[in-house]
Amino acid sequence: MTPSEFVQQLVNALSLGSIYALLALGLSMVYGVMGMLNFAYGELVTITGYAMLAATYLGAPFVVVALVGILAAGVASVLMELIAFRPLRNASFVSLLFTSFAVAQLIQGAFRQAVSVRARGVPVPDLLGNAIQIGSVRISVLSIITAAIGAVSLAALTLFLRRSRAGLSMRAASQDFTTARLMGVRANGVISLAFLISGLLAGIAGVLWMARTTSVNPTTGFVPVIEAFIASVIGGLGNLRGAVFGGFFLGALEVFLQATLPGSLLPYTQAAALLVVVGILYVRPQGLFGQKVEAI
Amino acid sequence: MTDRSVTDPLLAVDGLTVGYGSVLALRDVSLEVAAGEIVAALGPNGAGKTTLLRTLAGALKPRSGSVRFDGSSIVGMGPESVVRRGIALIPEGRHVFPKLTVQENLTIGGITRSDREELRADAQRWLERFPILGERSGQLAGTLSGGEQQQLAIARALMSRPRMLLLDEPSLGLGPIFVDRIFELVVELRDAGTTILLVEQNVHRALAIADRAYVLSVGSVVASGPTESLVEGELERSYLGIGQPG
Numbered sequence: 001m002t003p004s005e006f007v008q009q010l011v012n013a014l015s016l017g018s019i020y021a022l023l024a025l026g027l028s029m030v031y032g033v034m035g036m037l038n039f040a041y042g043e044l045v046t047i048t049g050y051a052m053l054a055a056t057y058l059g060a061p062f063v064v065v066a067l068v069g070i071l072a073a074g075v076a077s078v079l080m081e082l083i084a085f086r087p088l089r090n091a092s093f094v095s096l097l098f099t100s101f102a103v104a105q106l107i108q109g110a111f112r113q114a115v116s117v118r119a120r121g122v123p124v125p126d127l128l129g130n131a132i133q134i135g136s137v138r139i140s141v142l143s144i145i146t147a148a149i150g151a152v153s154l155a156a157l158t159l160f161l162r163r164s165r166a167g168l169s170m171r172a173a174s175q176d177f178t179t180a181r182l183m184g185v186r187a188n189g190v191i192s193l194a195f196l197i198s199g200l201l202a203g204i205a206g207v208l209w210m211a212r213t214t215s216v217n218p219t220t221g222f223v224p225v226i227e228a229f230i231a232s233v234i235g236g237l238g239n240l241r242g243a244v245f246g247g248f249f250l251g252a253l254e255v256f257l258q259a260t261l262p263g264s265l266l267p268y269t270q271a272a273a274l275l276v277v278v279g280i281l282y283v284r285p286q287g288l289f290g291q292k293v294e295a296i
Numbered sequence: 297m298t299d300r301s302v303t304d305p306l307l308a309v310d311g312l313t314v315g316y317g318s319v320l321a322l323r324d325v326s327l328e329v330a331a332g333e334i335v336a337a338l339g340p341n342g343a344g345k346t347t348l349l350r351t352l353a354g355a356l357k358p359r360s361g362s363v364r365f366d367g368s369s370i371v372g373m374g375p376e377s378v379v380r381r382g383i384a385l386i387p388e389g390r391h392v393f394p395k396l397t398v399q400e401n402l403t404i405g406g407i408t409r410s411d412r413e414e415l416r417a418d419a420q421r422w423l424e425r426f427p428i429l430g431e432r433s434g435q436l437a438g439t440l441s442g443g444e445q446q447q448l449a450i451a452r453a454l455m456s457r458p459r460m461l462l463l464d465e466p467s468l469g470l471g472p473i474f475v476d477r478i479f480e481l482v483v484e485l486r487d488a489g490t491t492i493l494l495v496e497q498n499v500h501r502a503l504a505i506a507d508r509a510y511v512l513s514v515g516s517v518v519a520s521g522p523t524e525s526l527v528e529g530e531l532e533r534s535y536l537g538i539g540q541p542g
Contacts, residue, residue: 165407172393172404178355179391181375182384184408184456 017251018150023228026201042221048206049216070203077199236290312361339512384458394438405455443474
């Protein structure tokens, strides 16, 4: 790999990594506060895609389309908790897990019935397909924008968690939920907030995902939720710093395996990446950052 | 067995029964705490003292019985509502938030209040009252010693400006110097107008500061009265589990 190729791949890794980091953060945030794995999380990406599609048909400019996509995921996430998970608040981990599978199936079924089984194109501005040349390095505009949006989102989230009273309440609740309630942190409020942030993160990642894949179908959410799960497990489930690290690690792993594996092995990139992950978990089953549930 | 009924109590518990699965942790417990009192709840391990405090704070739901605070029922409320009524629990084992700083722990303690200026002043006051916390206000609470964490747990609970404080085993695992400080503080708080229900294993220390005491044994109140009238014999019987007085 030449140095300029390396720089190109590095930008690609940062770009893919920031999508994974956002996805993993959203999944980990809910796990940290509630101890539940929401496998309907991927459907939030699907919902983002269809919401973008709808906004495009209504003639909205792309910035508005993107915002509609993000908001749709945020609202859907809060509603998901309110309708499906709140009645099972103190149920076991497995009950909640299966409920989230059911929610995922319902949403997929709804899109199959209401729209189509087939993929629909999500139009994105031509600009995103361009590349800029810096010396001998060619970098795609989409990669730069993705990495930048990822960085801004992470900074905003960190600021929120560190500086605001609501953010502080969330951190306290993820460390010791009962004691946080004894202090006056409202259980329903903090859980709704966790789902809202989780949904907004999925929405931002979803818009970036749509910009890469430019299409949406009822099962679009499957790959994102798996990647989010793997990334957060690498970092240590429920640990937000770990989720971010796991996201970037997984992104870099996939990009560099893609770039270095011989052509005949390329179809096995995902499998190779997963083997590395299995190796990490063999040595550190709790993930790289994990002890138990904790936040930033 | 002596009893003195309190006229117009701040906290009135009547016939409280709490269970975990098929096991009853509290059986038909009744007690009263008047405003401005220190009342101790004593008894051996497993007597139900922690269950009592957690139920009063809303963290456990009772099977039956009533809890009235300042005249209105608080039974069935969640902990986040009970603390808004003016009851703060300092849980056994302190439960400070280990990954939050000392300052952030205090901020969470005042999360029910919205008077920002006063909150800042209160936090400052506690950091001055406990200089060791003041020195470490930016440090993670998990790095403090047990005694320092207990001081933080108390200061954190007081940030909500409670009318009544439920203290669960505040001296547990602390050295004698810290125990002295904690008990001095409890008296100081009572003198400043906070009503206190204290659960303690350290019977003699608790009786030395309490106005009245209830003795619990396997989930029931077996003796109660002003501390001076509680004869040692009753206490010992309940601790050793010999016979059931009353």
